[in-house]
Amino acid sequence: MARNERIKAEIARAAAQLLFEEEVRSYRDARRQAVRHFGPSVSSSRGAHLPEYAEIHSELQQLMRFYGGERLASRVREWRQLALKYLEWLEPFQPLLVGSVQRGEVREISDINLQLFCDKPEEVGYFFESEGISFEEEGDAETTRFYLEEDKIEIECTVHPLNERRQTPHCRITGQQMERVGFKQLQEMVGTI
Numbered sequence: 001m002a003r004n005e006r007i008k009a010e011i012a013r014a015a016a017q018l019l020f021e022e023e024v025r026s027y028r029d030a031r032r033q034a035v036r037h038f039g040p041s042v043s044s045s046r047g048a049h050l051p052e053y054a055e056i057h058s059e060l061q062q063l064m065r066f067y068g069g070e071r072l073a074s075r076v077r078e079w080r081q082l083a084l085k086y087l088e089w090l091e092p093f094q095p096l097l098v099g100s101v102q103r104g105e106v107r108e109i110s111d112i113n114l115q116l117f118c119d120k121p122e123e124v125g126y127f128f129e130s131e132g133i134s135f136e137e138e139g140d141a142e143t144t145r146f147y148l149e150e151d152k153i154e155i156e157c158t159v160h161p162l163n164e165r166r167q168t169p170h171c172r173i174t175g176q177q178m179e180r181v182g183f184k185q186l187q188e189m190v191g192t193i
Helices: 003-020 027-036 040-044 053-067 069-089 122-130 183-192
Strands: 096-098 112-117 136-139 144-150 153-160
Touching (some): 069 096
Parallel strands (some): 112 153
Antiparallel strands (some): 096 112
């Protein structure tokens, strides 16, 4: 293996370790911190040694499979059951579960990521208000996100236009088509854990 490829693989492993040990939340921050451990010569060479998020994700999956055990399985089961509750409750917005809970890679600092579909994001806010649910809202011209919390678990609800429900976006972590599940699919997954 060439020197650049070896360093790249070591950075991916170090970043995955940071994510697994829950020292950082995002792949971006984990990669950045892992690069710093290799000194200024690696940091200054920019992309030559930078692993893709998919490479870090692959290393994280290995760590979770090897060390996760029953603790991980229990957390996945618990968080998926909570996600199921929200998928059912948010049914007017045709919700889909994505991310670490859907993939079964739940860390204590993970969150539940839901995609909601509605042409007027403010309708989601009105829905939460009518239900007496406290939330935070963030957004820009393209995306609106609502953040809820239950049992110290953050639920991130990203609102997309209705016509995007049938489109399958690419996951920025894996680089592949994003896996998304609805209520019935998640119900089946919870039954098999």
